[in-house]
Amino acid sequence: MKILGVDPGSRITGFGLIEANKLKFTYLASGCVRTKGELTDRITTIFLEIDQVIKKYQPDVVVIERAFMRPDRPNPDAAIKLGHARGAIISAAGMNGIVMVEYNPNQIKKAVVGKGHASKDQVSYMVCESLKLNKAPQEDASDALAGAMCHAYHCL
Numbered sequence: 001m002k003i004l005g006v007d008p009g010s011r012i013t014g015f016g017l018i019e020a021n022k023l024k025f026t027y028l029a030s031g032c033v034r035t036k037g038e039l040t041d042r043i044t045t046i047f048l049e050i051d052q053v054i055k056k057y058q059p060d061v062v063v064i065e066r067a068f069m070r071p072d073r074p075n076p077d078a079a080i081k082l083g084h085a086r087g088a089i090i091s092a093a094g095m096n097g098i099v100m101v102e103y104n105p106n107q108i109k110k111a112v113v114g115k116g117h118a119s120k121d122q123v124s125y126m127v128c129e130s131l132k133l134n135k136a137p138q139e140d141a142s143d144a145l146a147g148a149m150c151h152a153y154h155c156l
Contacts, residue, residue, distance in 0.1 A: 004059035005148030006089050007140045010081040013046050014140025020152035027131040030141040047088035054096045062093040063147040066104040103150050111150035
């Protein structure tokens with residue numbers, strides 16, 4: 001099963017693709033969609049780039065991180081922008097007929113690291129170890145790979 005994980009962001013959206021055969025993972029690709037300009041331009045870029053990734057790699061499923069707003073630091077504007085980015089990703093997957101699943105950040109961290117409040121460094125380390133990577137991917141791509149791994153742990 002090919003699993004495409006996507007870590008949504010209005011400025012940087014990470015993606016990571018793995019192949020999962022039972023609990024044996026093979027790294028296929030990862031990267032970041034970097035956007036600039038007005039929000040509408042950024043959302044269009046995210047849609048187009050994720051659409052291209054889907055068309056190129058033909059994943060069986062797309063995993064997206066659920067939106068999360070910290071209760072101690074609520075930022076409605078950031079949440080709205082994140083919602084737009086998620087919408088672009090969901091639209092790209094839906095347009096291509098790809099099944100989509102969502103996990104919240106704590107579920108992803110718990111699946112990959114073993115604890116739901118793991119740091120980004122811990123997630124990155126476990127992604128590298130599990131996928132036998134020589135160097136850590138960019139942070140957003142690492143989070144996306146972690147999302148893909150989380151789904152593999154939950155469904156295989």
